[in-house]
Amino acid sequence: MNGPLSGIRILDISRAIAGPYGTMLLADLGAEVIHIETPEGDISRFRGGPKYKGESFHYLSWNRNKKDIVLDFSTKMGKQAFLDLVKMSDIVWDNFRPGSMKRLGFDYETLKEINPRIISVSISGYGQTGPFANRPAFDVAILGHAGVLSVTGEPDGTPVRPGIPMADMGGAIFAAIGALSVLYEREHTGKGRKVEISMQDACISMLAYYFCQYFITGNVPKPLDHSGHIFSIPYGIYRTKNGHIAIGPSWPKVAEVIGMGQLVDDPRFKDWEARDRNRTEFNRILEEQLLKAETEEWIERFGAADVPAGAIKNIAEVAVDPQVLYNRMILTLVHPLGGEIKLVGNPVKMDGLSEEDYTAPPTLNQHEHEILSGLLDYSEEKIALLKQEEKKRREERSAQIRTHW
Numbered sequence: 001m002n003g004p005l006s007g008i009r010i011l012d013i014s015r016a017i018a019g020p021y022g023t024m025l026l027a028d029l030g031a032e033v034i035h036i037e038t039p040e041g042d043i044s045r046f047r048g049g050p051k052y053k054g055e056s057f058h059y060l061s062w063n064r065n066k067k068d069i070v071l072d073f074s075t076k077m078g079k080q081a082f083l084d085l086v087k088m089s090d091i092v093w094d095n096f097r098p099g100s101m102k103r104l105g106f107d108y109e110t111l112k113e114i115n116p117r118i119i120s121v122s123i124s125g126y127g128q129t130g131p132f133a134n135r136p137a138f139d140v141a142i143l144g145h146a147g148v149l150s151v152t153g154e155p156d157g158t159p160v161r162p163g164i165p166m167a168d169m170g171g172a173i174f175a176a177i178g179a180l181s182v183l184y185e186r187e188h189t190g191k192g193r194k195v196e197i198s199m200q201d202a203c204i205s206m207l208a209y210y211f212c213q214y215f216i217t218g219n220v221p222k223p224l225d226h227s228g229h230i231f232s233i234p235y236g237i238y239r240t241k242n243g244h245i246a247i248g249p250s251w252p253k254v255a256e257v258i259g260m261g262q263l264v265d266d267p268r269f270k271d272w273e274a275r276d277r278n279r280t281e282f283n284r285i286l287e288e289q290l291l292k293a294e295t296e297e298w299i300e301r302f303g304a305a306d307v308p309a310g311a312i313k314n315i316a317e318v319a320v321d322p323q324v325l326y327n328r329m330i331l332t333l334v335h336p337l338g339g340e341i342k343l344v345g346n347p348v349k350m351d352g353l354s355e356e357d358y359t360a361p362p363t364l365n366q367h368e369h370e371i372l373s374g375l376l377d378y379s380e381e382k383i384a385l386l387k388q389e390e391k392k393r394r395e396e397r398s399a400q401i402r403t404h405w
Helices: 018-028 057-062 076-087 100-104 108-114 139-146 166-189 199-206 208-217 253-257 261-265 272-277 279-290 295-304 315-319 322-326 368-375 380-404
Strands: 009-012 032-037 066-070 091-094 119-124 194-198 236-239 244-247 309-311 330-334 340-344
Touching: 009 018, 009 076, 018 032, 018 057, 018 066, 018 091, 018 119, 018 166, 032 076, 057 340, 066 368, 076 108, 076 368, 076 380, 091 166, 108 119, 119 166, 139 166, 139 199, 166 194, 166 199, 194 199, 199 208, 236 279, 244 295, 253 261, 253 295, 272 279, 295 309, 368 380
Parallel strands: 009 032, 009 091, 032 066, 091 119, 119 194
Antiparallel strands: 236 244, 244 309, 330 340
């Protein structure tokens, strides 16, 4: 696939969201991503929920534009095949628990002996070392630990998880930034580097102004009413005659739009500090006016006054939104099992980068022959031995499970 990262090869041994999402972003930009799975397959292939021809929506969401092969790292030949791929690759990408790569024999110190140009990208929950490094990590637990949930929801209410897996996706995006930085550096040094990203740190980075506010004032940030903002009033979600509307920074323009120009000189609302002290009363008055007209009418009025405002759309409405379609954010791809699937696109747009070459998420082991025979130049006999060893190890594991139970 053409793109600014054409010629870059990534060995993706990650699972679930935080790893695969990051490599998918880079694959969209032209990198050749080889997704290496265990014989059992990536756990996201088997998540509950809707499936397309047996492929989980969860797996489909994070794995387009990749090649797929099964390698059993518990076998000698499976491990060697991976190391052979390392010799001709640029990045090794994982999101395993700290210490897992070393136990596998794939830690950065080992990999760079094989290929000094290799870049090792590791995403973890809390960091590779430290007091909580070995804690089991999952998106919602990270969001709580890092403070995100403490500022999400209603005042004095139960904390609310964001609708998207913010810790997973944030970690993936920062990992992609780190990888691209080292790719650039390597052009000058000829050497790779280890990149470590924790989902905890990604969340804390995205909470930057909450922390800065706390450091300056000593006040612990809390959730604000009406989906409010710590330094902008009005800001948030308000009811209208037929639904809701989201309003961004807009004072004092919003006062004129809603026909309440007198609020600008009202001592209760004359500046940010005053509006912050009287936040509840201010929002009550604003919403009282917004309830007099429908959302669509307010969108038109606010737009004419250059006030940022938007309707609260559901996913079905966004999927056919004219601006979303114009930005090519809804893709239709031919699936290897037949038919077509729709997926969201990549927000990075640039001249010469086209979605026409995108490929659907691969099936398990879809590219085995292309990688083993074509890329590694393994003979048919060697491939047969590798598969035989893999089969034997799988049977041993099955026997152990049966004995255990």
